[in-house]
Amino acid sequence: MPYYVYILLCKDGSYYTGFAKDIKRRVEQHKKRQGARYTRMHEPEKTVYVEKFGSRSEAMKREREIKSFSHSKKQRLLNLHDESTRANK
Numbered sequence: 001m002p003y004y005v006y007i008l009l010c011k012d013g014s015y016y017t018g019f020a021k022d023i024k025r026r027v028e029q030h031k032k033r034q035g036a037r038y039t040r041m042h043e044p045e046k047t048v049y050v051e052k053f054g055s056r057s058e059a060m061k062r063e064r065e066i067k068s069f070s071h072s073k074k075q076r077l078l079n080l081h082d083e084s085t086r087a088n089k
Contacts, residue, residue: 001021002021002053002054003019003021003052003055003056003059004020004021004051005018005019005062005063005066006018006019006020006027006051007047007048007066008027008039008045008048009044009045009046010039010042010044010045011043011045012042012043015048015071015074016030016038016039016042017067017074018030018035018036018063019059019060019062023050027047030044031044049078
């Protein structure tokens with residue numbers, strides 16, 4: 001079963017990074033304020049990034065990596081992700 005790393009854009013402009021097996025269910029938990037402490041304090045607006053992995057350990061490693069990024073580095077990652085998504089359409 002795949003694992004997903006995701007980034008949520010919060011209404012205050014901050015980003016939350018997490019990982020899950022069932023991304024749809026997990027994001028809904030965040031939006032209902034039942035997810036992580038961070039998303040209870042910073043209301044999530046939308047999912048802006050998703051990456052798929054074959055194992056839990058790979059997803060956790062990537063999640064830690066992205067969480068260590070500064071806000072501006074996360075924005076650059078999202079811009080690159082948007083550009084590659086548009087190029088693949």
